[in-house]
Amino acid sequence: MTKEHMLLSSVQNERVKLWASLLEKKHRDRQGLFIIEGIHLLKEAIASGAEIEAIVYDADKGLPKEISEVQDKVASFTEWYKATRNVMAKCTGTDSAPPIFAVLGKLKADEEKLYNPNGLVVVLDGVRDPGNVGTIIRSADAVGADAIILGKGCVDLYNPKTVRSTMGSLFHLPIIEGELKAYIDQAKQRGIQMVGTSLQATHNCYEYSWKQGSWLVMGSEGDGLSAEVEALVNQTVIIPMKGQSESLNVAMATTVLLYEAMRQREFS
Incomplete structure (x- = not known):
């Protein structure tokens, strides 16, 4: 890994609050953003060249190997974070939080x-x-x-x-x-x-x-x-x-x- 990724530990963090709000349609529409969860979806997003604003992974588990292998294909503007389990759960609205999630710009259809x-x-x-x-x-x-x-x-x-x-x-x-x-x-x-x-x-x-x-x-x-x-x-x-x-x-x-x-x- 080229540089240390910032740790997000508080659900009160402004970024975290914004991402958690994307669980609701009105906020997705307002921000033009949505969340994907898990390794498979993120690999598909990377392969498709989707606009990935941020990638956030579980600090305890570390960056999944499958994602570190394709890290060089991720756009330079994408921000990387690691986060505590409670932050992961807050942003994905799930009891068993995924090991990784990403914040994407809504897709542009041809x-x-x-x-x-x-x-x-x-x-x-x-x-x-x-x-x-x-x-x-x-x-x-x-x-x-x-x-x-x-x-x-x-x-x-x-x-x-x-x-x-x-x-x-x-x-x-x-x-x-x-x-x-x-x-x-x-x-x-x-x-x-x-x-x-x-x-x-x-x-x-x-x-x-x-x-x-x-x-x-x-x-x-x-x-x-x-x-x-x-x-x-x-x-x-x-x-x-x-x-x-x-x-x-x-x-x-x-x-x-x-x-x-x-x-x-x-x-x-």
Whole structure:
């Protein structure tokens, strides 16, 4: 290690109070910052070239070996600190604090990737569960989708639970938060299909041609799509079910549809 890292031992420290405030959305929005926890997420952030303001590790455990090995890839403006266990817990809102966390600037998404004429984009309308949104981001990443749009009523991308459940995939593809109608209108003008799910659909998801530019539009677990967004969908499909289950949760349903899209595009 080139130089001694400053020790943060008080939860009353101004920096610590700022970082702890990032557990709330209003402070994340105000500061344009969010927190990631753990070695895996930090390695993904470093590899992606994300803007890392500060890296803070447990003073008792020392800097994890996996991070010291990639230390030279971290930007020169990033500040490094070690901290006591109570400071680590305060900033991450967890009882069992991670060995390391980092403070990042919110990610800048490339909106041009949205309008790839043969693209595959996931659009979420009012999906509030952070675990489901994180899982959908991982699935979209896994199949090589072009982007994700989170509309009104969705959980905040930078909610700590959402961030954790993406397992680093939030660094791998553009994720845009915004008003769905404006994005969907623009995509439809370019001939991109809006595909939703419906129990009344006449086609199942294996009959639809996913080879064309398609945006998969998924609604919340309880309410489905809002009336405004549903009116913008021009194709609906149903996921066939052979057993007695009534439905799949939104993350599982989205994953099934994304993998069928990948199967058609890559393996047929």
